[in-house]
Amino acid sequence: xxxxxxxxxxxxxPGQRVTISCTGSSSNIGAGYDVHWYQQLPGTAPKLLxxxxxxxxxxxxxxxxxxxxxxxxxxxxxxxxxxxxxxYYCQSYDSSLSGPGVFGGGTKLTxx
Amino acid sequence: QVQLQExxxxxxxxxxxxxxxxTVSGGSISSYYxxxxxxxxxxxxxxxxxxxxxxxxxxxxxxxxxxTMSVDTSKNQFSLKLSxxxxxxxxxxxxxxxxxxxxxxxxxxxxxTVTVSS
Numbered sequence: 001x002x003x004x005x006x007x008x009x010x011x012x013x014p015g016q017r018v019t020i021s022c023t024g025s026s027s028n029i030g031a032g033y034d035v036h037w038y039q040q041l042p043g044t045a046p047k048l049l050x051x052x053x054x055x056x057x058x059x060x061x062x063x064x065x066x067x068x069x070x071x072x073x074x075x076x077x078x079x080x081x082x083x084x085x086x087x088y089y090c091q092s093y094d095s096s097l098s099g100p101g102v103f104g105g106g107t108k109l110t111x112x
Numbered sequence: 113q114v115q116l117q118e119x120x121x122x123x124x125x126x127x128x129x130x131x132x133x134x135t136v137s138g139g140s141i142s143s144y145y146x147x148x149x150x151x152x153x154x155x156x157x158x159x160x161x162x163x164x165x166x167x168x169x170x171x172x173x174x175x176x177x178x179x180t181m182s183v184d185t186s187k188n189q190f191s192l193k194l195s196x197x198x199x200x201x202x203x204x205x206x207x208x209x210x211x212x213x214x215x216x217x218x219x220x221x222x223x224x225t226v227t228v229s230s
Contacts, residue, residue: 002156036216038157045206045223046149046157051216089157093213100170100213101147101159 003028004090004104011110012080020107022073022090028102030071033093037066037075040087040106049088050075077109085111114139116207116221124201124228130194134207134221141165141188145210147217148181148192150203158203162210163190197228 005023012018022035029035034053038046048057050066053073065076073092077084090104120132134146147162161171163181171179175194183190194201204225208217 034214034216038217045220046217047220048216048218051211051218052214057218091157091159091216101162101172101210103149103157103159106156 002105003094003102004092006088006090006104006107008105009108009110011112013112014080014082016080017076017078018080018109019077020075020088020090020109022075022092022104024071024073024092026071027096028071028092028094029068029073031095033095035066035068035073036091037064038089038091040089042086046089080111082111085109114209114219116209116219118205118207118221118224120224120226122225122227124197124226125230126198126228127196130192130197130201130226130228132192132205132207132224132226134190134192136188136190136209141183141185141190145212146183146190147208147210149206149208149217150201151206151223152200152203160192160194160205199228202226202228
């Protein structure tokens with residue numbers, strides 16, 4: 001049971017927009033801690049996709065965007081492409097017994 | 113650019129201690145947090161803990177009693193020890209540079225598979 005809750009899977013057709021939610025609580029996202037998103041392509045290490053709720057590292061396409069409100073955060077992907085098919089994880093900090101580093105359970109994005 | 117490489121035994125016997133090292137190249141290890149994360153096959157990411165170059169540590173409470181992290185700035189390396197391992201500790205282990213609560217983990221190693229089996 002992950003501290004941060006994500007849907008196990010989402011899907012969309014090429015060119016469409018999809019969103020992935022990340023729901024936390026008052027001890028993590030709701031406490032004001034930033035949310036980061038990682039993309040993990042099959043057989044590879046995770047890659048930082050969004051940091052600080054809504055910031056893109058250099059090289060990440062602007063098709064990827066992040067937002068945060070209250071105890072939840074979202075990752076949006078517009079203009080869906082086949083190469084976006086991957087697992088996506090949210091991550092934040094937690095002030096409770098869960099420790100400073102917590103991940104969501106991950107969401108598998110399928111491009112139809 | 114900074115690169116990370118995990119190294120260590122790929123097979124560890126039950127009840128023994130898993131030991132991994134992460135070597136930082138292309139940049140200095142100083143003045144950063146460095147994290148360990150693991151991922152059992154087909155499952156999600158689990159944060160194990162992190163160490164600052166001063167030696168200060170934070171561990172996942174669920175693993176805290178078995179985890180020890182250390183850093184060797186002269187070698188640009190940091191290490192993970194996980195004691196009393198069981199089959200449940202079988203996973204791909206990643207090291208990562210941790211920029212803190214506002215910036216996330218921006219550089220990751222390729223990961224190393226550790227299997228716990230007799």
